Amino acid sequence: MEETKYTAANYKSDQSVRWCPGCGDHAILNSLHKAMATVGVAPHMTAVISGIGCSSRLPYYMNTYGFHTIHGRAAAIATGFKVANPEMTVWQISGDGDGLAIGGNHFIHAVRRNIDINIMLLNNKIYGLTKGQYSPTSDRGFVSKSSPYGTTEDPFIPAELVFGARGNFFARSIDVELATTQEVMVAAARHKGASVVEILQNCVIFNHGIHNHITDKEFRADRTIHLRHGEKMIFGKEQNMGIVQDGFLLKAVEIGKDGYTIDDVLVHDAHCQSNFLHQQLAMMDGYDLPLAVGVIRDVEGLTYNEEIDKQVAEVRAKKNFTSLRDMILAGETWEVK
Amino acid sequence: MLEKTNVKILDKVVVRFSGDSGDGMQLAGNIFTNISAGIGNQVSTFPDYPAEIRAPQGSLSGVSGFQVSVGTGVYTPGDQADVLIAMNPAALKQNVKFLRPNGVIIVDIDSFKESDLKKALFETNEPFKELGITAQVLEVPVTSMTKNALAESGLDNKSMLKCRNIFALGLVCWLFDRPLESALHHLKTKFAKKPAIYEANAKVIQAGYDYGHNIHASVSTYRIESDEIKPGVYTDINGNTATAWGLIMASEKAGRPLFLGSYPITPATDILHELAKRKDLGVKACQMEDEIAGVCSAIGASFAGNLAVTSTSGPGLALKSEGIGLAVMAELPLVIIDVQRGGPSTGLPTKTEQTDLMQALYGRNGECPLAVVAPATPTDCFTMAFEACRIAVEHMTPVVLLTDAFIGNGSSAWRIPEADEYPEIKPNYVPEELKGNWKPYIRDEKTKVRYWAIPGTEGLAHRLGGLEKDAVTSAISTDPINHEKMVYTRKEKIERIADNIPALEVSHNVDADTLLVGWGGTFGHLYTAAEELNKEGKPVAFAHFRYINPLPANTAEVFAKYRRVIVAELNTGQFADYLQSKFPEVKFERINKVQGQPFLVKEVIDGVTKIMEGK
Numbered sequence: 001m002e003e004t005k006y007t008a009a010n011y012k013s014d015q016s017v018r019w020c021p022g023c024g025d026h027a028i029l030n031s032l033h034k035a036m037a038t039v040g041v042a043p044h045m046t047a048v049i050s051g052i053g054c055s056s057r058l059p060y061y062m063n064t065y066g067f068h069t070i071h072g073r074a075a076a077i078a079t080g081f082k083v084a085n086p087e088m089t090v091w092q093i094s095g096d097g098d099g100l101a102i103g104g105n106h107f108i109h110a111v112r113r114n115i116d117i118n119i120m121l122l123n124n125k126i127y128g129l130t131k132g133q134y135s136p137t138s139d140r141g142f143v144s145k146s147s148p149y150g151t152t153e154d155p156f157i158p159a160e161l162v163f164g165a166r167g168n169f170f171a172r173s174i175d176v177e178l179a180t181t182q183e184v185m186v187a188a189a190r191h192k193g194a195s196v197v198e199i200l201q202n203c204v205i206f207n208h209g210i211h212n213h214i215t216d217k218e219f220r221a222d223r224t225i226h227l228r229h230g231e232k233m234i235f236g237k238e239q240n241m242g243i244v245q246d247g248f249l250l251k252a253v254e255i256g257k258d259g260y261t262i263d264d265v266l267v268h269d270a271h272c273q274s275n276f277l278h279q280q281l282a283m284m285d286g287y288d289l290p291l292a293v294g295v296i297r298d299v300e301g302l303t304y305n306e307e308i309d310k311q312v313a314e315v316r317a318k319k320n321f322t323s324l325r326d327m328i329l330a331g332e333t334w335e336v337k
Numbered sequence: 338m339l340e341k342t343n344v345k346i347l348d349k350v351v352v353r354f355s356g357d358s359g360d361g362m363q364l365a366g367n368i369f370t371n372i373s374a375g376i377g378n379q380v381s382t383f384p385d386y387p388a389e390i391r392a393p394q395g396s397l398s399g400v401s402g403f404q405v406s407v408g409t410g411v412y413t414p415g416d417q418a419d420v421l422i423a424m425n426p427a428a429l430k431q432n433v434k435f436l437r438p439n440g441v442i443i444v445d446i447d448s449f450k451e452s453d454l455k456k457a458l459f460e461t462n463e464p465f466k467e468l469g470i471t472a473q474v475l476e477v478p479v480t481s482m483t484k485n486a487l488a489e490s491g492l493d494n495k496s497m498l499k500c501r502n503i504f505a506l507g508l509v510c511w512l513f514d515r516p517l518e519s520a521l522h523h524l525k526t527k528f529a530k531k532p533a534i535y536e537a538n539a540k541v542i543q544a545g546y547d548y549g550h551n552i553h554a555s556v557s558t559y560r561i562e563s564d565e566i567k568p569g570v571y572t573d574i575n576g577n578t579a580t581a582w583g584l585i586m587a588s589e590k591a592g593r594p595l596f597l598g599s600y601p602i603t604p605a606t607d608i609l610h611e612l613a614k615r616k617d618l619g620v621k622a623c624q625m626e627d628e629i630a631g632v633c634s635a636i637g638a639s640f641a642g643n644l645a646v647t648s649t650s651g652p653g654l655a656l657k658s659e660g661i662g663l664a665v666m667a668e669l670p671l672v673i674i675d676v677q678r679g680g681p682s683t684g685l686p687t688k689t690e691q692t693d694l695m696q697a698l699y700g701r702n703g704e705c706p707l708a709v710v711a712p713a714t715p716t717d718c719f720t721m722a723f724e725a726c727r728i729a730v731e732h733m734t735p736v737v738l739l740t741d742a743f744i745g746n747g748s749s750a751w752r753i754p755e756a757d758e759y760p761e762i763k764p765n766y767v768p769e770e771l772k773g774n775w776k777p778y779i780r781d782e783k784t785k786v787r788y789w790a791i792p793g794t795e796g797l798a799h800r801l802g803g804l805e806k807d808a809v810t811s812a813i814s815t816d817p818i819n820h821e822k823m824v825y826t827r828k829e830k831i832e833r834i835a836d837n838i839p840a841l842e843v844s845h846n847v848d849a850d851t852l853l854v855g856w857g858g859t860f861g862h863l864y865t866a867a868e869e870l871n872k873e874g875k876p877v878a879f880a881h882f883r884y885i886n887p888l889p890a891n892t893a894e895v896f897a898k899y900r901r902v903i904v905a906e907l908n909t910g911q912f913a914d915y916l917q918s919k920f921p922e923v924k925f926e927r928i929n930k931v932q933g934q935p936f937l938v939k940e941v942i943d944g945v946t947k948i949m950e951g952k
Binding site for chain 1: 371374375377523526567568569570571572573582585586589594596598615616617618619621623625626627629630633634635636637638639640641642643645659660662663667752753754755756792793794795796797798799800801802803804812813
């Protein structure tokens with residue numbers, strides 16, 4: 001990564017980190033410190049805003065402006081912050097409960113509005129702070145303290161919500177892959193508009209190993225694919241597997257087998273306006289198709305905060321008053337002498 | 338009908354326009370108000386409209402009313418109308434109770450056919466008899482005369498019918514000697530983009546005026562006295578617009594940009610509308626996805642350094658409670674506007690009440706004190722919105738501004754303040770000498786107010802949050818003694834605002850034994866009642882609260898002077914209970930009304946008289 005005048009240490013606060021030993025949040029925090037140093041926005045021009053949950057403690061560990069708010073509302077608070085002070089770079093830290101259950105409404109509207117904030121969604125598929133209830137990303141049948149016989153509902157897939165809300169940026173990483181996490185955080189920060197980064201995170205206490213079928217070192221290379229814009233979609237320990245289009249769907253094939261050559265393998269286009277293939281890629285779950293990490297979609301769009309500023313400037317330029325009194329006097333009035 | 342012209346000179350007159358909610362009664366009433374204000378009358382209005390946007394045409398539930406009082410010594414829209422305009426039988430049925438005995442009713446007789454009467458659930462073909470009306474009724478063929486006037490306009494039938502309200506307005510203008518030029522001017526502004534519609538309305542208003550002139554031998558006419566009012570430039574303003582403008586004035590005086598996070602809700606939405614227009618003054622008004630996002634975006638904007646506001650009504654205030662608690666904990670400036678309506682739950686969305694006082698004072702988890710202020714009149718909304726902002730920014734606290742549907746929608750003539758009439762607002766920024774050693778919960782020891790560090794400032798990066806914090810550093814703290822200290826500090830900070838607000842004033846007969854007390858939007862009715870009581874030889878003093886929490890510093894001293902204190906309010910006694918908890922040595926007598934309607938002056942007079950006579 002390129003050098004800026006900041007190092008990760010510039011973004012660390014003096015507070016001791018209180019997450020459980022082995023929690024995936026430690027790695028994510030380190031990745032964020034490094035990503036911020038790479039992006040190079042000064043700590044005093046950076047704001048980190050969170051809701052409630054284990055991951056939402058993160059602002060206390062940052063040497064930036066920070067706000068640990070209330071459950072589910074980080075996106076709304078971050079939106080107001082960015083509109084009010086657009087010079088600042090704004091990060092939102094939420095978990096799957098905070099962001100998608102109690103805060104689901106704010107989440108989809110922040111994405112729809114395309115407010116220029118970076119939403120880090122730490123997905124451990126569990127409520128940790130309240131000691132182990134299922135979350136809106138827990139799989140059907142998941143057994144937890146509040147679902148002793150298994151859940152009877154289907155989960156959200158965060159990417160699907162982002163695309164459903166017409167999101168322009170979606171990336172994914174895994175807590176243990178520090179370099180990838182850092183890479184997608186930097187890309188999110190550089191993207192203008194609402195950028196959603198889903199980070200699969202392990203909760204050692206209440207949901208240990210929930211992402212193991214993907215993240216276990218033994219088969220991570222075969223069950224994940226790192227997407228990079230402009231590059232062939234190749235994966236596998238041997239780098240011999242590729243993603244091809246098969247009718248309306250995607251398919252994983254072995255290159256050089258069954259008549260598939262490297263020319264058949266798709267080239268990733270994160271900047272494609274249509275989100276059709278981005279959705280297909282984001283929905284790959286590590287079973288028949290490898291789970292996609294990296295930047296899946298990164299498309300330019302009008303941002304909410306910039307459009308407000310533009311509109312303010314436009315309407316102000318058309319009026320010949322600049323104060324409340326002059327505005328009122330320009331309307332209907334009468335004089336009493 | 339009367340036999341001869343009878344010109345009456347009145348100090349004030351009350352006119353009530355009523356019709357279907359699609360009949361344009363609010364527009365007719367508004368124009369009449371503006372013309373009257375323009376010729377030097379005091380005005381006070383009361384739009385009384387249904388919750389349904391368009392109930393079935395001609396039905397009782399679809400009736401919309403607009404009452405206005407014009408003249409001198411006008412503090413309320415009047416208890417009873419002198420003249421009632423009823424555009425159909427439903428309007429007559431719903432509104433005749435607001436007419437004073439011997440008042441005048443003007444009806445559009447063209448819309449009193451059998452089918453119209455049925456829609457309004459009349460049982461006979463004699464609506465006036467059925468309602469026991471003895472008042473003078475002026476049966477005017479409004480519909481047919483409007484159509485006649487527009488016969489050559491080329492307008493279709495529907496468009497012609499839409500001008501009926503303006504015919505009625507023309508007639509009322511003649512009746513009260515209002516200059517048509519002024520009415521034409523208002524119509525021209527209203528229909529600036531539809532010249533054909535303006536032309537039609539101009540024709541129709543003249544027709545209505547001429548009709549009045551032509552039949553003038555058979556109706557009483559009024560001349561209304563004008564007031565001697567303070568010189569200056571005036572405009573007509575309703576309470577919600579005044580609120581919006583007061584916020585802008587505060588933003589200018591504080592040097593902080595204005596942010597509004599809101600969600601549409603009756604009867605507060607006009608504040609959002611006005612501030613959305615005021616992008617031309619740099620205001621950022623965001624319509625968020627829900628009430629919670631409204632307050633939360635404002636909290637974010639406040640943390641970011643803006644003068645941040647959220648506007649709502651009772652149900653929305655309930656949704657915002659948790660967010661407001663966060664602002665109390667983080668000690669951020671925030672103004673929450675509650676335009677009160679009838680409750681509980683969805684209640685009476687378009688009607689007025691003062692039933693959110695306890696919610697504003699106490700409706701949050703934990704020990705969660707904040708400041709509460711309440712404007713007295715539509716124009717006072719400007720001053721108190723300004724005050725809410727001043728207190729919020731100077732004392733780093735959320736402030737609830739409790740207006741209500743009555744003053745929010747009611748309007749008055751308002752003298753536009755000079756640029757220097759309102760004081761500078763001084764945000765409690767981190768002082769220079771603290772820089773380098775500053776911590777988020779270091780306070781000004783005199784006021785107990787912490788300092789405001791604006792994000793983007795180098796050297797002041799800090800973290801806030803809803804968890805209890807160390808009394809100095811703002812690091813998370815679960816220390817029991819620290820928590821108790823913080824609870825009392827937050828309480829004391831609010832109490833010390835009393836040093837920064839005006840004293841309570843007493844008016845009328847200050848030496849009387851009896852003190853009439855009110856708060857918020859009931860001022861006009863209570864003030865007038867106090868006047869009438871003294872005229873009737875029942876001496877009363879009157880004190881009206883606009884600062885609710887904290888109360889003015891001299892409150893106890895004022896109460897101590899009176900043998901009898903009577904609190905009149907539009908709820909079951911919330912302010913009286915609040916005062917009773919603060920001043921256990923005083924016995925607070927009560928006058929209450931919870932009908933979704935403002936007081937009538939008469940009700941207050943009767944209530945006070947009863948208590949004075951010991952009944």
